[in-house]
Amino acid sequence: MSKDFYTAVEKRRSIYSISKESTISDERISEIIGHAIKHTPSAFNSQSSRVIVLLSKNHDKLWDLTKEALKKVVPLDQFAATEEKINSFQNGYGTVLFFEDQAVIHSLQQQFALYKDNFPIWSQQSSGMLQYVVWNALEIEGLGASLQHYSPLIDDDVKKEWRIPDNWKLIAQMPFGKPTAAPSEKSFQPVESRLKVFK
Incomplete structure (x- = not known):
């Protein structure tokens, strides 16, 4: 599948209706x-981002863990809606987990003390860029995805289940799969109210 950059940016959306099918091979996903x-x-070329891709039973396990963690904090009379939402993610083909290596960030803070307060911020910005690049790449390949944030609620369970290093901080989860329904229409504020150009 081939799309130019601008089309991919335009078409990328939060897709919640996904199936346990993929439009591409597992090898292509990894690639x-x-x-x-x-x-x-990344700031200072720190390359602090870390990623784990969960497929098949590992993908299902993540959302089972998330469901169990949410049962402990969501009132019983409200849990049905929460469970339905988590099931929609579990219905997907896989999940991308985005982490930031805190050891890299702490090392940079020690090396460049003048900027020490900025490194955690720059790390988050780098992770955000990576999430967006991956999201667009999946869109180009015909896969739908959404971005979820169940940290820190699931952090300990995720680290234990997949033996994640302690210095990796979980930032976001991106369930993906073959879209089964089109997203709803998106409204836009006028670009003119959000953009200023000075010559």
């Missing part, structure tokens, strides 16, 4: 995410 990791910029 495009690896490419994104390698080429997404």
Whole structure:
């Protein structure tokens, strides 16, 4: 599948209706995410982003863990809606987990004390860029995705289940799969109210 950059940016949306099918092979999924990791910029070229891709039973396990964690904090009379939402993610083909390596960030803070307060912020910005690159890459390949944030609620369970290093901080989860329904229409504020150009 081939789309130009601008089309991919325009078409990328939060897709919640996804199936346990993929439009591409597992090898291709690994390839495009690896490419994104390698080429997404980071402050001081720190390359602090880390990614885990969960497929098949591992993908299902993540959302089972999330469901169990939410049962402990969501009132019983409200849990049905929460469970339905989590099931929609579990209905997907896989999940991308985005982490930031805190050891890299702490090392930079020690090396460049003048900027120490900025490194955690820059780390989050780098992760955000990586998430966006991966999201667009999945869109180009015909896959739908959404971005979720169940940290820190699931952090300990995720680290234990997949033996994640303690210094990796979970930032976001991106369930993906073959879209089964089109997203709803999106409204836009006038660009003129959000953009200023000075010559």
